[in-house]
Every structure is written in structure tokens, then in C-alpha cells.
Amino acid sequence: MWQSRPGVLGWVMTTDHKRIGLLYFWTTLVLFGAGGAEALIIRTQLIQPNQHVVGPSVYDQLFTMHGITMIFFFIIPMTTGAFGNYLLPLMLGARDMAFPRMNALSFWIFLASGIFIYTSLFLGIAPNAGWFNYVPLSNAKFDPGHAIDFYCLGIIFNGISSSLTAANFIVTILKMRAPGMSFNRMPLFCFAFLAASWGLLFALPSLTADTIFLFLDRNVGTHFFDVAKGGSTLLWQHLFWIFGHPEVYILIVPAFGIATEIIPAFTQRRVVAFPLVAVAELLVVFIGFGVWAHHMFATGMPTITVVFFAAATGVVVIPSTIQVFAWCMTFITGNARFKTPLLFIAGFIFMFVAGGLTGIMFLAVPFDQQVTDTYFVIAHFHYIIFGAAVFPIFGGMYFWFPKVTGKLYFELPGQISFWLIFLGTNLLFFPMHIVGLEGMPRRNYTYPAGLGWGPENLAETIGSYITTVGIVVLLANLVVSWFRGLPAGPDPWHGATLEWTIPSPPPEYNFAVIPKVSSAYANWDYADREEDRRKLAEGVMVLEQGHEQPVSSPVDGWWAEIVEMPHDSPWPIVLALAISIVFILLLLHLWMGFCFALAGIVLALLGWHGEEPQESEA
Amino acid sequence: MALLLLTLAGCGGSQNTLAPHSHAATDIANLFWVMMAVAFGGLALITGLLVLAWVRRGRRGFGADPDDPHPGERPGWFVVVGMGVVFPLVVIVALFIVANGAIINVTQAPAASSTAMTVDAVGHQWYWAFRYPGTKAVTAGELHIPVRTRVNLVATTADVIHSFWVPELNRKVDTIPGRQNRILLYANRPGIYRGQCAEYCGLQHAHMGMLVFVQSRAAFRAWLRKQAAPAAAPATPLARRGERVFLDGPCSSCHAIRGTSASGFVGPDLTHLASRNTLAGVTIPNRRDYLARWIVDSQHFKPGNQMPNFHLSRAQLGALVAYLEGLR
Numbered sequence: 001m002w003q004s005r006p007g008v009l010g011w012v013m014t015t016d017h018k019r020i021g022l023l024y025f026w027t028t029l030v031l032f033g034a035g036g037a038e039a040l041i042i043r044t045q046l047i048q049p050n051q052h053v054v055g056p057s058v059y060d061q062l063f064t065m066h067g068i069t070m071i072f073f074f075i076i077p078m079t080t081g082a083f084g085n086y087l088l089p090l091m092l093g094a095r096d097m098a099f100p101r102m103n104a105l106s107f108w109i110f111l112a113s114g115i116f117i118y119t120s121l122f123l124g125i126a127p128n129a130g131w132f133n134y135v136p137l138s139n140a141k142f143d144p145g146h147a148i149d150f151y152c153l154g155i156i157f158n159g160i161s162s163s164l165t166a167a168n169f170i171v172t173i174l175k176m177r178a179p180g181m182s183f184n185r186m187p188l189f190c191f192a193f194l195a196a197s198w199g200l201l202f203a204l205p206s207l208t209a210d211t212i213f214l215f216l217d218r219n220v221g222t223h224f225f226d227v228a229k230g231g232s233t234l235l236w237q238h239l240f241w242i243f244g245h246p247e248v249y250i251l252i253v254p255a256f257g258i259a260t261e262i263i264p265a266f267t268q269r270r271v272v273a274f275p276l277v278a279v280a281e282l283l284v285v286f287i288g289f290g291v292w293a294h295h296m297f298a299t300g301m302p303t304i305t306v307v308f309f310a311a312a313t314g315v316v317v318i319p320s321t322i323q324v325f326a327w328c329m330t331f332i333t334g335n336a337r338f339k340t341p342l343l344f345i346a347g348f349i350f351m352f353v354a355g356g357l358t359g360i361m362f363l364a365v366p367f368d369q370q371v372t373d374t375y376f377v378i379a380h381f382h383y384i385i386f387g388a389a390v391f392p393i394f395g396g397m398y399f400w401f402p403k404v405t406g407k408l409y410f411e412l413p414g415q416i417s418f419w420l421i422f423l424g425t426n427l428l429f430f431p432m433h434i435v436g437l438e439g440m441p442r443r444n445y446t447y448p449a450g451l452g453w454g455p456e457n458l459a460e461t462i463g464s465y466i467t468t469v470g471i472v473v474l475l476a477n478l479v480v481s482w483f484r485g486l487p488a489g490p491d492p493w494h495g496a497t498l499e500w501t502i503p504s505p506p507p508e509y510n511f512a513v514i515p516k517v518s519s520a521y522a523n524w525d526y527a528d529r530e531e532d533r534r535k536l537a538e539g540v541m542v543l544e545q546g547h548e549q550p551v552s553s554p555v556d557g558w559w560a561e562i563v564e565m566p567h568d569s570p571w572p573i574v575l576a577l578a579i580s581i582v583f584i585l586l587l588l589h590l591w592m593g594f595c596f597a598l599a600g601i602v603l604a605l606l607g608w609h610g611e612e613p614q615e616s617e618a
Numbered sequence: 619m620a621l622l623l624l625t626l627a628g629c630g631g632s633q634n635t636l637a638p639h640s641h642a643a644t645d646i647a648n649l650f651w652v653m654m655a656v657a658f659g660g661l662a663l664i665t666g667l668l669v670l671a672w673v674r675r676g677r678r679g680f681g682a683d684p685d686d687p688h689p690g691e692r693p694g695w696f697v698v699v700g701m702g703v704v705f706p707l708v709v710i711v712a713l714f715i716v717a718n719g720a721i722i723n724v725t726q727a728p729a730a731s732s733t734a735m736t737v738d739a740v741g742h743q744w745y746w747a748f749r750y751p752g753t754k755a756v757t758a759g760e761l762h763i764p765v766r767t768r769v770n771l772v773a774t775t776a777d778v779i780h781s782f783w784v785p786e787l788n789r790k791v792d793t794i795p796g797r798q799n800r801i802l803l804y805a806n807r808p809g810i811y812r813g814q815c816a817e818y819c820g821l822q823h824a825h826m827g828m829l830v831f832v833q834s835r836a837a838f839r840a841w842l843r844k845q846a847a848p849a850a851a852p853a854t855p856l857a858r859r860g861e862r863v864f865l866d867g868p869c870s871s872c873h874a875i876r877g878t879s880a881s882g883f884v885g886p887d888l889t890h891l892a893s894r895n896t897l898a899g900v901t902i903p904n905r906r907d908y909l910a911r912w913i914v915d916s917q918h919f920k921p922g923n924q925m926p927n928f929h930l931s932r933a934q935l936g937a938l939v940a941y942l943e944g945l946r
Contacts, residue, residue, distance in 0.1 A: 361657070
């Protein structure tokens with residue numbers, strides 16, 4: 001009943017959250033490679049003063065694409081798309097996402113948007129105004145050609161995918177929980193993804209509006225950002241950062257979620273102060289919506305505005321400090337086993353605290369205005385984004401590798417990869433603090449000798465090479481383990497949540513019997529698991545009649561109804577193709593064709609709704 | 619190329635935020651040192667907790683009672699609330715008051731009546747132009763101010779967003795189209811201070827430097843008088859031929875030389891070019907060989923800059939350089 005089609009067609013038409021998660025995983029890994037290669041070229045160019053590895057035009061495209069790639073095409077799709085898709089239904093005790101076909105649609109749109117924006121790089125006309133793309137530098141006068149159009153359309157295109165994913169996650173988390181999983185019994189991982197999804201859903205419209213305005217300014221002749229005609233250049237910055245700051249938390253909160261799963265598994269202890277941590281995960285995203293203007297302290301805003309946003313920036317620290325101490329206390333009061341995943345989480349806490357402490361410095365407005373747009377800021381947010389978002393991603397790769405593949409990874413190479421990455425990133429990012437304080441601005445394709453910036457830059461570049469080696473060791477370890485690893489069994493770590501109650505790799509239907517949940521650490525509730533086994537033997541709660549799945553009530557997570565889930569479908573990829581054609585025609589300014597292509601989207605939607613699943617009779 | 623630019627290091631000026639030469643920059647630097655000490659303390663605390671967990675690895679955690687399914691939950695809560703809420707709040711409020719209550723008064727725009735003079739800094743792709751309101755003086759890349767004098771710096775832009783930043787004297791301020799942003803420029807002692815555009819502004823953002831020459835008040839007054847005067851007439855026959863090359867050729871369509879018919883406004887004002895130490899946004903020294911090479915091959919030094927390479931005959935170039943070198 002839940003079997004996928006065999007072969008490539010099975011993957012193209014799949015609506016299985018696990019397959020979609022894996023598709024996301026491989027795609028984002030390729031894009032991570034691209035973004036990493038861009039970073040390595042940047043670091044090689046800056047290894048010493050006055051180098052000529054690349055010229056300014058290529059350099060500008062590289063750092064712009066590096067930022068866009070790592071944020072929109074690596075971390076968001078890796079955390080939400082890959083980890084969220086694969087794991088959320090497993091942790092919630094569900095058989096699939098709430099909207100399986102929409103889930104497939106968001107993957108295919110994501111893939112198409114990645115190909116779309118990388119086409120620009122291969123054509124040598126990639127976006128080149130930085131990832132925050134300030135006007136007027138990015139308007140038609142100062143940046144003619146297609147580079148910025150690729151940016152605007154690529155961001156909107158990618159945003160559709162992220163919005164669909166976010167909406168799907170919210171409904172899945174609210175409605176697809178196993179019977180008994182009320183909010184106080186929901187794993188912290190799910191709280192984190194709920195917070196990140198709300199954040200995405202509310203932050204993205206601001207960016208979408210911003211990029212639509214810019215596209216119209218560039219191509220239709222509107223004047224949203226044209227000061228001479230009554231527009232405002234700062235409007236771009238406000239709209240961008242209203243998205244851009246919540247975005248930072250959208251990047252790291254899922255990583256918090258990963259950490260809050262790995263820590264209990266390797267300390268065999270529930271996270272200390274569970275309710276505070278759950279609330280903190282939600283609060284950090286909520287308060288994160290009120291701090292955007294701290295990216296704009298140097299733009300000459302009135303003192304009262306500046307001070308207000310500095311105060312808000314101080315408040316947003318608190319949910320993070322709550323979580324840091326909760327994690328540390330769980331380490332100490334538990335029985336810590338420092339396997340590779342936990343090492344990455346310990347490294348993550350160190351990096352996050354280091355980056356967070358420099359972040360607190362930015363609420364001192366005069367200091368912010370002194371070091372903003374220097375390498376000090378680069379150091380700060382790479383400690384956050386690499387340290388606090390990517391470290392847990394790496395830890396999570398190791399942690400759930402046995403669940404996904406059914407094999408154990410090799411521990412020693414795992415620990416080696418951690419130390420290489422940990423030392424490499426600190427050598428890469430720590431000297432950036434110093435060189436920033438010494439006055440080196442960001443986004444310079446080269447720098448003069450004689451200002452004393454050479455040694456730091458050399459160290460940073462060496463650090464980037466060491467980090468790369470560490471990542472290669474990590475990936476090689478996982479690939480070799482996939483073929484040669486020992487069988488893992490269903491639960492190699494004695495993990496806390498429901499995904500460890502089922503075989504590795506999980507069957508298509510995830511749970512043979514709909515599990516009973518009476519705490520957030522369901523796998524440690526032995527009586528419940530015993531009851532599940534009894535029910536399976538008796539054939540109770542197995543829903544074997546159809547492609548079925550129970551739906552829960554949003555708050556107390558109790559049994560509400562049973563729905564028939566959709567089967568594999570060709571329409572998600574067809575609709576994604578139709579949407580891609582629309583964006584290509586917009587890029588080429590073929591307005592008539594654009595109108596016809598819109599009709600294509602309508603046709604694909606009609607086809608989609610032609611095969612609605614029938615109401616269950618049960 | 620590397621060798622050529624090495625020589626420029628001698629042009630002087632560093633831009634180190636931790637080597638302050640004004641009240642504002644000193645306050646910011648001191649604030650940083652305090653924050654850094656506290657931050658290292660915080661990082662050491664967290665690292666200590668993680669190391670403690672590592673030392674005690676494989677043993678049952680703190681909180682003793684083996685029957686307790688959640689050992690140490692109560693002390694854990696105390697630490698999370700105490701260290702995670704109360705302690706950071708106290709630190710943040712203290713930092714907020716010191717930085718945004720006190721120091722900010724020195725670094726925000728100065729009150730209009732509190733300054734002795736005004737300088738306009740205009741960002742261009744990719745150089746800084748400086749004007750002294752009330753006089754005709756215009757210069758580029760190099761700003762002169764009198765020592766221990768409160769200068770009202772007004773930052774604007776001719777094109778995209780730039781950011782005026784001389785870290786040893788004060789924090790930075792962006793130039794926003796349609797707006798005038800102001801900061802206080804003040805220096806404790808004479809010297810040369812380097813600055814650089816800090817907001818990404820296109821291809822040659824990296825080569826948009828500036829030097830601030832802080833002079834005694836008398837020396838500054840003499841300098842300003844000279845800068846305000848029109849250009850010196852060419853003194854030699856060679857320089858006169860050079861002036862014709864400049865005025866009849868494409869140069870005058872982009873550059874101004876006060877006292878002649880050249881009044882372009884795309885490139886820097888060259889009225890007193892020879893009085894400057896550097897060229898092209900503090901990219902190369904202002905010496906005859908560099909100047910000549912810049913005119914024929916500026917794209918070598920600053921690829922993408924708005925000045926095309928000019929194909930001049932040897933004689934024309936020699937005359938042009940002689941003329942420009944006379945613009946003291």
C-alpha cells in the first residue's frame with residue numbers, strides 16, 4: 001500500500017517524505033560544495049596582499065553567490081528540507097507530511113531555482129551586489145544586464161519553495177502528531193522546526209516584496225527605490241532586514257533542534273528545564289522579528305531609533321542564554337558519552353557562545369558603528385552560521401546516519417573529522433576578529449600591504465584549507481560506512497524519540513502501528529513501547545486497509561480523524577516545470593510568453609486537483 | 619605590481635580601531651577592551667562546563683540520588699534561570715547604559731552649534747571628494763583638518779551608498795542618496811590617519827581609500843588658502859603644451875581645473891593635483907612615473923574604474939605630466 005514505484009520514476013513521482021528528504025540532502029550537499037568552492041577561491045585570493053587569483057568582477061560574483069548559496073541553497077534546505085522532511089514525521093509518529101505532494105513540489109521548485117541561479121554563474125553574469133544587494137548599486141543604472149534580475153527572480157523562486165515547506169511543516173507539526181503527543185510531550189526538535197517554519201512564513205513576504213519592487217524598478221520603470229523620483233533607498237534595507245534578521249534565527253533554530261536531540265541521546269538524560277527551552281526556541285524567532293534595524297546603525301537613523309533597536313537586540317540574547325545553560329547543565333547532570341555527534345554539539349556550543357558574545361557587543365551602538373562592515377562582523381556571523389548552524393548539521397549527519405542507512409559510521413575517522421573542522425574553522429574565523437579591528441573592511445577583492453593585515457589573512461586561508469580537509473574526511477567516512485559499515489539495528493544510541501522505535505532504514509509506512517505517546521522522550525517509555533508491540537501482534541491501530549494516517553487535534557494532540565493520504569504523483573514535478581518556465585520567460589523579458597506560461601501553471605494545477613484522494617470510509 | 623604598491627605603504631596612516639586618536643575613537647576602543655574581557659570570561663565559563671562534562675564522562679552525573687529519573691533537575695533550573703536569565707540581563711543593562719547612554723553622545727552627529735567648521739565628504743565610484751563650504755577649495759582622496767578642532771563632517775554621495783570611515787578618529791557613517799549624514803571629526807594630535815570606504819560600492823570598493831592630514835591650525839589655514847585659489851598658470855612651454863592636451867583632449871570632460879575651461883565633475887578635481895601625496899583613492903603614490911602610467915593605463919591599477927586608458931604620444935604624455943605636476 002505504501003510501496004514506492006521502482007527505479008527513477010519512483011523518485012521523480014515520490015511523495016514519501018523520506019525520499020524527498022534524501023533528494024533535498026543530495027541536492028543541498030552539491031550546492032554546499034559549490035558555495036564552499038567559492039569560499040576557497042575567495043580565501044586564496046586574500047591569502048596575501050595584492051593577489052591576482054581572480055579579478056574584481058569575478059570576486060564580486062563569488063562572494064555574492066557564496067552568501068546566497070550558503071543561506072538560501074544550503075542551510076535552509078539542509079535543515080528544513082533534508083533533516084526536517086526526513087525526521088519530523090518520524091518524531092511525530094506520522095506516516096508522512098500533512099501535504100505530501102506539496103512537499104514534492106517544494107523540492108522540485110527548490111532544485112529548479114538552484115539550477116536557475118547557478119546558470120548565471122556559468123554564464124559569468126552572476127549576481128554581484130552582495131547577498132543583501134543594496135540599491136542603488138543593484139539598480140539598472142549601476143548594474144545593467146541580467147545579473148541582478150537573476151538575483152531577484154532566483155530569490156522569489158526559491159522563496160516559493162521555502163514557503164511551501166514552512167506551511168507544510170506547521171500543519172504537520174500541529175495536526176499529524178501521534179495520539180497522546182500534546183505540546184508538552186512534543187520533542188524539542190519539533191518545537192525548533194515549528195519556530196523556524198513560522199519565522200520563514202512571516203519573514204519571506206518582506207523579501208519577496210523587496211525583490212519584486214527591485215525587479216519592477218529595473219525592468220518596468222517604477223521608482224520604489226529611486227530617490228530622485230520620491231522613492232527611498234533605505235526602503236530596500238528595511239524590507240531586506242525585516243526578512244534578514246529573522247532569517248538568522250531561521251538558520252540556527254533548527255540546529256538548536258538537532259542539538260536538543262543529540263544531547264539527550266548521548267547523556268541519557270532529558271534536557272534540563274524542558275519547558276523553558278521549548279519556549280525559548282519559539283521566543284528567539286518571535287523577538288528576532290524586532291531587531292532588524294541593528295544591521296543599519298551606520299545609515300544615520302535618529303538616535304532614538306538606533307537605541308530602541310539596540311535594546312531589542314539585548315532582549316533577544318536571553319532565550320539563547322537560557323538554551324546554552326540548559327544544554328550545559330544537561331551535559332553535566334547526565335552521563336555524557338563523547339561520540340562524534342556529541343563532539344560536534346560541544347563544538348557547536350563553544351562556537352555559538354563565541355559568536356553570541358561578539359553579537360552582544362553589537363548592541364553597543366558606537367562599537368557597532370565602528371566595526372560594522374569589517375571582518376569583525378564576518379568573524380561574528382561565521383561563528384554563528386558555520387559554528388552554530390553547520391556544526392549541528394554535521395553532528396546530525398553522523399547521529400541519524402545509522403537510522404537512514406541502517407549502518408554504523410566509523411568512530412575514529414568521525415572524531416578526526418570533528419577536530420579538523422573545529423580547529424580549522426577557529427583558525428579560519430578567529431583572526432578575522434583581529435583583522436577587522438585593525439580596520440579591514442569586508443568585500444574587498446584585495447588589500448594593500450603595509451597595514452599589517454597579511455599574517456591574519458594567511459592564517460585564515462590555511463584554516464579554510466584545514467576545514468575543507470575535515471569536511472572531506474567526514475563525507476568520505478559516511479560514504480565508506482554506507483557500503484562497509486556494521487549493521488546498526490533500530491536504535492544504536494538508545495535515542496529518546498520515536499524514530500528509534502522503528503527499523504533502520506525506516507519502512508515506507510514508518511510506523512506499522514500508530515504509536516502511543518506519553519512523554520517527549522517516547523522511546524524511553526518502555527511500557528508504551530511494550531503496548532505498541534502488543535497492538536501490532538493483535539492487529540490493533542495498524543490502519544492496514546488503506547493509505548491512511550490519523551490526524552490529531554492541534555493542542556492536546558489527541559486522535560481526531562483518519563485521512564487517506566495521496567499516492568505518488570507526477571503533478572508536483574510538472575507544476576514545478578511550469579513555474580520554472582514562467583521565471584525563465586520573466587528573466588528574458590518575454591512578457592507575452594510569460595502570460596501564456598501562467599496558463600500552463602493553471603493547467604498543471606487542474607491536473608493536480610483531478611486526482612484528489614477520496615474521503616476515507618473508515 | 620606588488621612591489622609598486624609596497625612603496626605606497628610609506629605614504630603613512632594606519633586605520634586601526636584600537637589605535638585611537640580622538641575622544642570618540644578612544645571611548646570606543648576602551649569599551650571594546652572591557653567587553654572583550656567580559657566575553658572571554660563568559661566563553662571560559664561555558665568551556666569550563668563542557669570540559670567538566672568531558673572529565674566526568676562515563677560517570678553518573680551530578681545530582682546523586684540514583685532513584686531520581688532526572689538527576690540534578692532542580693539545581694539545573696537554578697543555573698538556567700540564574701545564569702541564563704538574571705546574569706545576562708544585568709550585564710546587558712550595564713553595557714547598554716554605558717554604551718548607548720554615555721558613549722553614544724560623543725559618537726552621534728555633533729550639535730550644529732558645537733563645531734568650528736564644516737567639511738563635505740562626497741563619495742564617488744571610486745574616490746572621495748572633499749569640499750570646504752565657504753571656500754572654493756575642493757580636493758580628492760586627501761582631507762586636511764586642523765588639530766584639536768571640532769569638525770562637522772557631512773557625508774553625501776554622488777552615486778551609490780558608500781561609508782565614510784576613519785577608524786582612528788571616529789566610527790563610520792554611510793552616505794545615503796538624498797540624505798546628509800553627519801559625524802564629528804576631531805583629532806588629538808597632528809598626523810596622517812588612513813580611512814577607507816566601508817560599504818560595498820562596486821568593482822573598486824577595495825581601492826577607495828582616503829588620508830586625513832591633521833595639521834596645526836596655522837598650517838591648515840595656509841593649506842586651505844592655497845587650495846581655495848585657482849590653478850597656477852603653466853610656467854614652462856612644455857607645461858603650456860600639456861595644458862592644451864588637457865583642455866583640447868578628453869580629460870576636461872570629466873575633470874575640473876579651476877581657473878581653466880575644464881569643469882567636468884565625473885572624476886576628481888585636479889586644480890591642485892600636485893599638492894597631493896597619492897592618486898586614485900590612495901592606490902598609488904603621486905609621482906611622475908605613476909602619474910604617467912595612470913594616465914595611459916589606469917585600468918591596470920584599478921580595473922573597472924571610470925577612466926579609460928588613453929593612447930597618447932610620448933610627447934603629449936610628457937607635456938601633460940609636466941602640466942599636471944605644475945598644479946601645486
